[in-house]
Amino acid sequence: MRKDILLFYIAIISISSSQLYLEVSLTRIFSITQGYHWAFLVVGLALLGSGLSGTCLVFRKGLYKNKGIEHLRVLSIIYPLSIILAYLEITLLQFDPYVMPWSRVQFLFFFLNLTSFLVPFFFSGLIISLSLILFSERHSTLYCMTFIGSSIGSIITLFLIPITDEFGAILVCALLGFLSSILLCRDDPKYYTISSVLFLFSLYVLIYRPFNIPLKLSPYKDMAQILRLPDTEILETHRNVNSRIDIVESPTIRYAPGLSYKYRGRPPSGLGLTVDGENLRGIITSNHFTDYLPQTVVYLLKETPEVLIIEPVGGLDLMLAMNRGVKNINVLFEDPVQIDILKRYLHDTSQVNFIVEHPRVYLSQSRELFDIIHFPLGESFYVITSGSYSLKENYIYTVEGFKSSYSRLNPDGMLLFTRWLQRPPTEELKLFNIILTGLRELGIGDPENRIVAFRSLNTMTFIVKKGDLIYKEIEIIKRFTGSMSFDFVFLDGLTPIEANRYNVLPDDIYYRYFQELFYNSNFSDIYPFRIDPPRDDKPFFFHFFKIDQIDAILKNWGHTWQPFGGAGYIVIMTVLSLIILISFIFIILPFLIDKTKPPKTYRVSNFSFYFFIIGLAYMFVEIPIMQRLILYLGKPVYSFSLTLSLLLIFSGIGSSLAIRLKKCPVLFILGSILLLLSFLISSVIEKTLGYPFYCRVIISTVMIGLSGFLMGMPFPLALEKAKGHSVDIIPWCWAINGFASVLSSFLSTILAIHIGFTAILAIGGTLYLLAGLILTLTPDKRNEQDVS
Numbered sequence: 154m155r156k157d158i159l160l161f162y163i164a165i166i167s168i169s170s171s172q173l174y175l176e177v178s179l180t181r182i183f184s185i186t187q188g189y190h191w192a193f194l195v196v197g198l199a200l201l202g203s204g205l206s207g208t209c210l211v212f213r214k215g216l217y218k219n220k221g222i223e224h225l226r227v228l229s230i231i232y233p234l235s236i237i238l239a240y241l242e243i244t245l246l247q248f249d250p251y252v253m254p255w256s257r258v259q260f261l262f263f264f265l266n267l268t269s270f271l272v273p274f275f276f277s278g279l280i281i282s283l284s285l286i287l288f289s290e291r292h293s294t295l296y297c298m299t300f301i302g303s304s305i306g307s308i309i310t311l312f313l314i315p316i317t318d319e320f321g322a323i324l325v326c327a328l329l330g331f332l333s334s335i336l337l338c339r340d341d342p343k344y345y346t347i348s349s350v351l352f353l354f355s356l357y358v359l360i361y362r363p364f365n366i367p368l369k370l371s372p373y374k375d376m377a378q379i380l381r382l383p384d385t386e387i388l389e390t391h392r393n394v395n396s397r398i399d400i401v402e403s404p405t406i407r408y409a410p411g412l413s414y415k416y417r418g419r420p421p422s423g424l425g426l427t428v429d430g431e432n433l434r435g436i437i438t439s440n441h442f443t444d445y446l447p448q449t450v451v452y453l454l455k456e457t458p459e460v461l462i463i464e465p466v467g468g469l470d471l472m473l474a475m476n477r478g479v480k481n482i483n484v485l486f487e488d489p490v491q492i493d494i495l496k497r498y499l500h501d502t503s504q505v506n507f508i509v510e511h512p513r514v515y516l517s518q519s520r521e522l523f524d525i526i527h528f529p530l531g532e533s534f535y536v537i538t539s540g541s542y543s544l545k546e547n548y549i550y551t552v553e554g555f556k557s558s559y560s561r562l563n564p565d566g567m568l569l570f571t572r573w574l575q576r577p578p579t580e581e582l583k584l585f586n587i588i589l590t591g592l593r594e595l596g597i598g599d600p601e602n603r604i605v606a607f608r609s610l611n612t613m614t615f616i617v618k619k620g621d622l623i624y625k626e627i628e629i630i631k632r633f634t635g636s637m638s639f640d641f642v643f644l645d646g647l648t649p650i651e652a653n654r655y656n657v658l659p660d661d662i663y664y665r666y667f668q669e670l671f672y673n674s675n676f677s678d679i680y681p682f683r684i685d686p687p688r689d690d691k692p693f694f695f696h697f698f699k700i701d702q703i704d705a706i707l708k709n710w711g712h713t714w715q716p717f718g719g720a721g722y723i724v725i726m727t728v729l730s731l732i733i734l735i736s737f738i739f740i741i742l743p744f745l746i747d748k749t750k751p752p753k754t755y756r757v758s759n760f761s762f763y764f765f766i767i768g769l770a771y772m773f774v775e776i777p778i779m780q781r782l783i784l785y786l787g788k789p790v791y792s793f794s795l796t797l798s799l800l801l802i803f804s805g806i807g808s809s810l811a812i813r814l815k816k817c818p819v820l821f822i823l824g825s826i827l828l829l830l831s832f833l834i835s836s837v838i839e840k841t842l843g844y845p846f847y848c849r850v851i852i853s854t855v856m857i858g859l860s861g862f863l864m865g866m867p868f869p870l871a872l873e874k875a876k877g878h879s880v881d882i883i884p885w886c887w888a889i890n891g892f893a894s895v896l897s898s899f900l901s902t903i904l905a906i907h908i909g910f911t912a913i914l915a916i917g918g919t920l921y922l923l924a925g926l927i928l929t930l931t932p933d934k935r936n937e938q939d940v941s
Contacts, residue, residue: 158291162298164336165284168232169302170309171329172199172277175236177310177394178322179270182240185319185397185429186247187371195270196898197732202274204740204891206282209275210884212743221287225280226344229337232276233330233351239269240323240366247369267735277330282887285872289883293811293869300805300865304798311794315393317359320366324359331355375433375533379403379425388424391490394793396428398490400436408435408467409442410530411571411612413637416445424498426467432533434467436498440476443469447607447614450633451525451569452477454626458524459563461485463512463549468495470529471505480504483523487511487787511787513548513557517843522563528570530612548784550584550694551687553839555591562619570615574608578666579697581606581613583684585643585667586677588617590686601671606643607634608663610656613642643667689784690835690909726903733896740892759931760875764886766924767867768893769900773917774827774864775800776901777910778834782853785838786846799854800861807865815870820925823863827918830856831911867921871928 179195248262281299285292306329313325334348358364370377376399379385385403392398406425424436443449448470452458459481465471474482483506486492492507508515528549548554558568572580585606592600602621607614607630616630627644634641638655641647642663652664670676670684677685682697782796811819834856841852868890875882901913 160336160339161284161288162294164229164333165281165295165298166302166305167329167333167336168229168277168280169299170306171233171236171326171333172274173303173306174310174313174322174329175199175273175326177307177314178319178326181314181322181394181397182243182319182368185370186243186368194267194732197736197895198267198270199274200891200894200898201732201736201740202271202276203278203281204736204888204895205271205275206278207884207886207888207891208740208743209279210282210286211888221283223341225283225287226334226338226341228276228280228283229330229334230344230348230351232273232280233327233334233355235273235276236323236327236330237355239273240320242266242269244366244369247371249372267732278887278891280333282884285887286883289872292872292883293808296869296872297805297809297865300801300808304801304805307794307797307801310394318365318390318392319368321359321362324355327355328352328359370430374427374430376401376427376430379405379433391494393488393490396488397430398488398494399427399430400494401425401427401433406433406435408433408437408469409446410573411447411609411614412442413445413447413609413639415637416442418442426494428466432466432531434533435469436467436494437469437472438498438500440472443473443476445637446473447609447612447637447639448473448527448529448569448571449477450614450630451527451567451616452479453629453633454567455524457481459483459522460525460527461523461561462527462529464491464531465495465527465529466491466531468499470527471495471502472499474527475502475505482506483508485510485512485515511548511784513554513784514787514842516557516561518845519561521561522566523561524563524566526558526561526566526568528558528568530571530573532573545695546692546780547687547694548689548692550587551689551692552587552591552594553689555587556595559591559595559617559619564619566619568615568617570617572613572615574611574613574663576662577682578663579682579684580695581642581663582666582670582680582682583686583694583697584615585670586684587686588615589671592617601643601645604643605630605641606667607639607641608656609637609639613663614639643671688909689781689838690911691906692784693906696906733899736892736895740888759927760871760882760886761889763871763924763927763931764868764890765893766920766927767871768890769897770867770917770920770924771864772894772897773901773913773920774860776898777905777914777917778857778860780905780910781834781838782857785842786849786853795850796853796857799857800864803858803861804865807862808869809865811866811869812873814866815873818925819863819866819870820921820928823860823867824918824920824922824925826860826863827921828915830860831915831918834914835911867924867928874928874931 176195176199183195243266246262246265248259248266249256252259281295284295288295314322317325331348331352335345335352338344338348372378379401380387382403382405385401385405387399388402389400390397402424404422407420407422408425409420412420418441420442421435421437421439424438425433426436427433446469452474458479460474460479461483462470462474463485464487465484471482471484482504484492484495485508487510489509492509496502496507510518555568562568570584572584575581585604588604589600592603597603599621603618605616605622605627618626622645633639640655641652647664649661649664653661666676666680670680677683681699681701683699684697687694687696778800779793779796783793786795837852837856841849844852872883872886875886905913
């Protein structure tokens with residue numbers, strides 16, 4: 154009996170590992186095929202599937218009251234099969250969200266894609282919720298096993314995703330599911346044989362790969378577009394948890410953003426790279442044109458400088474520094490694969506000091522000072538009005554990020570930024586706002602004496618000096634911009650005539666808007682796009698959307714080519730809202746229609762509110778903590794898995810001990826700790842970001858450990874009370890909790906854009922306090938008035 158229970162626990166761990174690994178894999182697949190912002194759907198769909206399983210069990214009580222163990226075995230075989238079928242469906246029927254205004258077929262494809270993602274999570278949720286009912290006397294231990302399994306799933310992503318392609322990752326998820334099925338079916342020869350054969354066949358396909366099913370990229374991806382051209386091929390593909398990097402060879406790749414039209418030659422062609430199929434940048438192996446780039450000017454101002462270049466993907470800005478004869482070059486990347494690429498494709502890089510670290514962590518840790526810190530273009534040109542990248546975090550372009558880099562400059566050192574030139578101005582204005590805000594917060598009362606901005610045909614360059622610009626430096630900059638036909642946008646004492654000389658505009662909106670932003674403190678509020686400076690608590694540099702834009706967007710809907718007509722953000726919000734609506738229809742609405750199913754009395758209904766609140770609260774705590782600690786720990790490939798696994802492990806431990814601590818005011822303690830953490834987390838991160846990695850891991854473990862330990866208790870504590878009323882309440886509670894989790898997974902992200910992660914964390918703490926009050930007012934035992 155003891156062995157049977159142990160094997161059953163291992164099966165639950167395997168299912169939970171597969172579920173989380175599938176979630177991460179689908180997130181990566183969605184990032185590659187559609188884009189980073191669409192990956193948020195996966196989290197919601199996973200939670201929706203889990204919630205639907207609870208609704209199913211409420212309406213189909215026969216699943217657990219008649220032959221419950223047999224149904225569990227059948228479901229354990231169906232689950233991994235559904236993973237493979239879902240992958241086949243999304244590769245064969247890829248939807249295009251931006252042609253939905255014209256094509257009804259795309260709505261069908263979209264629905265089929267959502268369904269295919271949803272089904273595996275529905276079956277895995279059904280297995281776990283069915284297990285909680287069948288073995289309700291062990292519910293706290295089973296709940297603990299789901300946390301442990303999920304933590305294992307988050308850890309194995311570190312090792313498996315970099316060495317498998319997307320189809321291989323799906324097969325690994327299926328293998329974990331079939332392993333669970335083997336354990337659950339060991340006493341039934343028929344089902345045991347089926348699960349064993351499927352396990353061995355999947356293992357054979359994974360190892361020997363007799364066939365492959367590659368992904369199809371969105372037609373808007375850079376990779377998809379360039380592969381349509383003749384003589385184009387993918388030379389190499391590298392993978393890690395965060396990204397897929399492809400090296401492409403094509404005679405059409407020519408990469409020199411901002412190049413002066415005074416240059417009479419041709420930029421070199423041949424090699425380029427993309428990250429998740431986007432941001433195509435050339436791998437620069439020749440330097441004969443680099444003197445004509447806007448960035449060159451800073452090297453005319455400094456002799457023998459100590460230079461730090463932040464993530465020069467493709468090597469353009471590194472090649473420029475090398476061409477200028479700089480001897481002390483430091484290049485910083487988060488991803489070591491990017492360094493390996495530069496070392497292999499660029500000529501002699503022996504004088505370059507390559508560093509692997511998150512830029513913010515390195516700038517906080519390093520005691521070294523630099524003469525030049527260069528922030529190159531890190532993205533392809535985005536049509537900012539699309540709003541499709543609003544949900545993308547960036548901790549470099551925040552006020553805190555600017556101040557951190559500014560503090561690492563030598564006296565008279567310079568920051569160099571390059572951004573795309575947008576029309577209307579957006580990212581240029583937002584960066585200018587970051588610079589002004591950062592300088593003013595550092596106590597610099599005359600920032601205009603330290604800033605220069607000028608534009609080429611398609612880029613804008615910013616120079617920020619640690620100290621006032623002197624006459625000689627200004628003259629060098631003027632001679633350079635004049636010789637290259639670059640136009641000034643901001644310089645102390647600049648006149649409109651001086652600003653619009655070469656790339657002449659009928660209305661020089663760049664000069665005008667920069668002047669208005671500098672002199673008018675209310676300009677950000679009245680500007681049609683959001684250009685207020687982002688903070689670490691709201692690190693959304695590419696979020697430019699304002700609610701006032703909705704009328705114009707809806708008027709153009711269907712009349713302009715999406716996402717280039719400005720509706721990208723609306724599409725994202727519409728899809729997220731649709732997922733929430735589907736959750737309501739399939740989880741809550743059936744109970745409103747069939748009023749014989751849900752519990753009736755106010756005492757039992759308390760559980761509905763309680764499980765809804767803790768479903769909201771968990772994600773409201775998990776997402777802010779993970780976001781803040783990913784910056785804090787650096788190395789996002791590892792910190793994501795470390796943070797998530799620690800949270801899940803401690804939650805699992807808390808779940809297993811919940812019943813023993815049921816007399817303690819757990820939820821009130823938890824809510825109080827989270828409220829305190831919301832006030833302290835920003836200052837703790839800021840003051841200790843420069844600590845060694847092991848110290849930051851210890852501090853993170855302390856922050857996660859106590860919170861995670863207590864967060865694992867609310868669900869089993871209430872489930873123990875619910876059993877006193879009726880075991881039939883369990884699937885109802887599971888469904889309500891699932892719906893709330895779907896809602897909170899989206900709300901926490903969207904609200905963070907507007908009010909910040911710290912506020913979301915504080916809301917989570919308040920919700921736990923409210924849940925504690927509800928649980929306290931709910932009696933332990935069922936009485937004659939309670940009806941199941």
